[in-house]
Amino acid sequence: MNSHRTLLESNGTAPSSVLSDPPHPRLFRAFGAMLLDAWREFLDAKILFLLLGLIGLLLAVALTGRVEPLPSGKNYLDLSARAMAANLDGVDLARETVADMAGRLNGSVVWIAKAEPLGADLPDGAWSVELKRSFVPVAAGPLPPEDVRRKFGRIADGQLWNVRNVAETSDTLGRNLGMQSFQLTVDPGPDLRLLWPHQFSLFGDAFDLTPPRGAPLGLEVLILQKLLTTGLGGSLLLLMAVVVTAAFVPNMIRKGTLELLLVRPLPRWLLLVMKYVGGLLFVAVLLGLLVAAAWLISGILANIWSPGILLALPSLMLFFALLLAVSMCVGVITRSAVAAMLVTVTYWAVLFIAGQMHNQVVESRFREENVGKLRPTSVVDSLRGAKPRREEPLKAGRVPFHRTLVGRVTEWVYAVLPHTEDVDTLVDRQLMRDLAVSGPFRALVERAEFSWSRGVGLTLLHTLGFLLLACMVFSRRDP
């Protein structure tokens, strides 16, 4: 003991508590050190600053944008009147759209005879409206003003208007003949602004991104948020993260570096897992910045602060957790950053293609089941003046995709692959509900099946599998 004590004292510091420490603080300390190390390595790859710069640039470009409402009050009053011709009671607004109302017609026709804005023709202005209703006395009775108050402004996409006051102006004779008229004052409803067509342009007015009649604000925000996060922006960031983190493991297990780690009093698998969590956390910070930027941008531009887009973070993280596990596994086996990067990107491409092909299978099956039925329409369609279309049967002799061999193989393969886009679907659903987006996109998203075990469980299972393999190879190999 003497010799040991002399060493401790000769360096003039307090005796080491290493031997008496309980294991947990030591593990936390080691974990903290690995995180810090991963952070340094991440910072060292200058790509991080490039990423932050890109996010900043994105923010700057987005802030040059202008979102301006277009006059559209009459359109939306019309739409509300037409919707009164259908019985919307008990309709699931998340799943059914205007087109689905066909079977719910209540034997009446409702239209706007006259409408005057009380202020400007903007999504925050009130209107004075003269409403006419014609009905078949045998099929439908007169509508009491209270029902008009309850029904007017409600369309499948959301609540356009709130009726402030309503008075019936028709006389008994008219009512008996099937003619009613009402005088209403309406205020903007909670969803009016989201559904109101807006013009969206970048760099002042220089670069107009919307069609001449504009697009509903909610849809514009949805597209913007998706583009920045789960779409192009997120994919680019993930790709860069894959490139940066691909070198993590090969650098760590380089001869001459690995020994310096393995000689520490920590199990090998733990070193690898700590490195994994470190990489994950720093990419989470980056993705968090991106998602926050998307939320800020849409908030500042459109004054829509609904937090649904924040769900994109766990979705992106889940996907990156899988990619990082693949990359680490390949890195451990091959010791090559390039191989780790290439295999990971290839794996990603396989998942993407399998997902796309599976979508085709789902589409094909849906089409077959719904031949002759109306396709969903939305406010966007009605803005364009489009008539609802019906699902058309396939040309004679063509086999639906889901019945072909490729389609079947696709389904089998897809059944065992991670379903990362399922989680995206969950995000889309939330966004579309928040932003009152309907129509074919919405129908597609609502139609897709989602289960936690498949959407999240399968992805986690694959992630764990790759990690486990990496740990096994790493633990068994001689340095």
Place this chain on the structure above:
Amino acid sequence: MSRLQALAVSVNRLEKRYGDLAALAGVSLEVEPGTLFGLLGQNGAGKTTLIKILLGLVAPTAGEASLLGEPVGRLAGRREVGYLPEDHKLPEYHTAPSLLHFYGALQGLTRRERLARIPFLLELLGLKGREKLRIRGYSKGMKQRLGLAQSLLHRPRVLFLDEPTDGIDPVGRKQIRDVLLEQQRTGVTVFINSHLLGEVEQLCDRVAIMRRGHLLVSGTVAELTPTKPTWLVGFETPPAGGLRWEGCQLEAAERPGLWRVHLDASAPDSLDRFLAQVHRAGLRLRHLEAERATLEDLYLTLATSDRQAP
């Protein structure tokens, strides 16, 4: 035997095979605590494999190895050892203090302990004043010294150093030798792998030589380098022609101006008689040195022979 009195290193008939290749073919070795031990051998002799087995980094194929009385490979045992690998590559994105904090934390040192220990080590190894420089900008010698610093960080009781003075200038070598001697003085066992024979001879108390997985010889430097029955002499004015005297003969040595004289080792007064003859011949002596076998002699003999371990 208590743990602290146990042998620092004990290896018994240790074998390591990679397929048909025997990196270690039955090595037995013991190192007492507090020894500065030098393991010599050519590249591929099995020195590094032996160290890696002792550190628990590589599993042996057969045989036993223990460190401070405990079987190798236990996590707790790693708190007692420091290691400087050969051709180490320190992560280049670190600075010296950040790297030492990183390794220290993995080793289990608290922040307070590290804050006290790191400046001390940087100063000790002459790295003070370079705290902000990334390792990327370090010279080979600086990297080597930083590598040594990380091995000393947690005050290990056994230090394994694989080629510690490789690529270091003479001043740096002296500095490292001093550090190692100081470690030994405080009771640390230092186990050095090297092919720098002079260095090992100068530094180590005990030496072993390995060749192709076998341990050929092991002992103190004095044991392995016995004195020879020859002396080197130099004269102020060289004698003309070869000299031949009673009981001895002078021949020109390899070093210029020196002569080698073989004296009868069994006669205790042979040197006195030789000096008397020099005096009688009217020559004035200015150099007299007893010749020893060097480690190099032994090493070259063993390395080129086909001798196997006993």
